[in-house]
Amino acid sequence: MQESVLSSRRSPPDPDEVEEGGDESKTRKNTTPFATRVSKHASAALSGQCAAVLIFLLILLATAASFLISRPVVCVSPDDSLARTALFGATLDGLASDFGSLGVPWCRSKQGKAVEWTRKDLLKGLEEFVPIYETRPIKNNMYGMGFDHSFGLWFMARWLKPDLMIESGAFKGHSTWVLRQAMPETRIISLSPRHPEKYLKKGPAYVDGNCTYFAGKDFVDFGSVDWASMMKKHGISDLSRVLVFFDDHQNELKRLKQALKAGFQHLIFEDNYDTGTGDHYSLRQICDQDYIRGGGHSCFRDSDEARIRMKRKMFWEKAVDRDELCGGGEEWWGVRGYMRDDFNHSNKAISYDEHFQNSRFVESALDVYWELPPVAGPSLTHQTRYDPARASDPIIEDGRFGLFQRFGLARLETSVFNGYTQMVYVQISASS
Ligand SMILES: *[C@@H]1O[C@H](CO)[C@@H](O)[C@H](O)[C@H]1NC(C)=O
Numbered sequence: 001m002q003e004s005v006l007s008s009r010r011s012p013p014d015p016d017e018v019e020e021g022g023d024e025s026k027t028r029k030n031t032t033p034f035a036t037r038v039s040k041h042a043s044a045a046l047s048g049q050c051a052a053v054l055i056f057l058l059i060l061l062a063t064a065a066s067f068l069i070s071r072p073v074v075c076v077s078p079d080d081s082l083a084r085t086a087l088f089g090a091t092l093d094g095l096a097s098d099f100g101s102l103g104v105p106w107c108r109s110k111q112g113k114a115v116e117w118t119r120k121d122l123l124k125g126l127e128e129f130v131p132i133y134e135t136r137p138i139k140n141n142m143y144g145m146g147f148d149h150s151f152g153l154w155f156m157a158r159w160l161k162p163d164l165m166i167e168s169g170a171f172k173g174h175s176t177w178v179l180r181q182a183m184p185e186t187r188i189i190s191l192s193p194r195h196p197e198k199y200l201k202k203g204p205a206y207v208d209g210n211c212t213y214f215a216g217k218d219f220v221d222f223g224s225v226d227w228a229s230m231m232k233k234h235g236i237s238d239l240s241r242v243l244v245f246f247d248d249h250q251n252e253l254k255r256l257k258q259a260l261k262a263g264f265q266h267l268i269f270e271d272n273y274d275t276g277t278g279d280h281y282s283l284r285q286i287c288d289q290d291y292i293r294g295g296g297h298s299c300f301r302d303s304d305e306a307r308i309r310m311k312r313k314m315f316w317e318k319a320v321d322r323d324e325l326c327g328g329g330e331e332w333w334g335v336r337g338y339m340r341d342d343f344n345h346s347n348k349a350i351s352y353d354e355h356f357q358n359s360r361f362v363e364s365a366l367d368v369y370w371e372l373p374p375v376a377g378p379s380l381t382h383q384t385r386y387d388p389a390r391a392s393d394p395i396i397e398d399g400r401f402g403l404f405q406r407f408g409l410a411r412l413e414t415s416v417f418n419g420y421t422q423m424v425y426v427q428i429s430a431s432s
Pocket residue numbers: 185186209210
């Protein structure tokens with residue numbers, strides 16, 4: 001037991017590494033939190049309701065044990081008590097129950113309207129979607145959507161039953177395929193700088209027979225399309241029957257304004273990056289404000305927030321520490337005070353005032369804001385990238401291995417659970 005316990009622990013943090021600001025750290029791939037591993041093994045062996053209780057006890061036990069035995073064996077130098085305390089604290093912080101503990105910013109809508117679907121609907125959909133996902137043509141969709149967002153897109157497209165689906169940013173065509181699974185007979189319009197068929201030469205890709213492509217040399221940016229005549233051409237008179245999906249890494253404020261102007265009402269944004277991360281200004285970033293729980297950050301080095309973020313960084317690859325969050329003048333909004341756009345090819349410093357006005361504008365257009373929760377807790381998926389502290393409760397909670405397995409999710413490769421970035425559905429209308 002002792003050996004496997006020790007070998008499954010990540011090595012203690014190098015202080016330099018923790019201070020480093022790099023967004024793309026690839027060094028923490030296989031560092032599943034210790035407590036998570038314990039619960040994995042336990043949950044695999046047990047099933048039923050007593051499992052959760054047992055897992056909890058095991059985690060407590062193991063946490064205490066690992067703290068006691070860390071002194072002589074693990075390579076924390078004996079005088080480095082600070083690092084050890086941090087490690088101990090982080091083990092606790094890594095526990096499953098801390099979803100949303102650092103707050104989950106969201107955008108206020110005009111009337112506070114909510115989506116129609118419930119958690120029960122999501123669970124039912126999940127069970128249905130797993131076998132469909134297993135037939136996907138692009139098995140390894142690196143840099144594209146993983147399982148969580150594929151499910152979200154499929155679920156919402158199927159629920160909303162649009163008469164037309166528009167996607168901006170198709171890459172190899174995985175999202176086109178997902179939309180097609182949700183709505184087998186519905187026309188798709190796909191805008192993408194590179195035609196998905198280009199990828200077919202090198203490997204798997206998906207080109208749809210009932211999709212109008214504006215791609216390659218025919219590419220037109222979403223903001224430059226004459227949508228009124230395009231809708232006429234496709235026989236669409238009711239724009240509330242159209243679903244627009246953005247996976248194009250453009251400033252989402254810009255896209256929201258363009259969609260409003262065209263009269264679209266149902267939008268899904270794939271990469272709804274958290275504050276301090278990502279290559280474009282997202283709705284999540286825009287609505288990260290003082291008056292929202294988890295919004296309006298502290299750049300004070302000795303703050304609780306800074307301390308907690310530093311610890312979490314040791315366990316979650318994409319967690320954001322104080323130095324990544326804050327610019328030189330303590331600008332925390334956007335990404336260190338910048339509004340990124342166009343895959344980060346454009347990068348504009350904005351004032352806090354401007355950031356605040358942006359969120360007021362978004363609120364004035366919003367009827368619904370709904371972030372897709374992660375599909376399952378990290379002890380089940382073994383993802384080590386996104387930080388649960390900034391996400392809402394998963395559809396399948398940690399400890400429910402029986403359900404996870406019954407839905408076929410345990411058959412999927414771990415890497416498909418790595419891409420969660422708070423996909424969001426919004427309903428918009430011009431403010432009256
Ligand atoms: C396109 O959709 C129609 C029904 O709307 C169907 O009859 C036809 O087979 C589809 N074509 C392709 C290539 O999928």
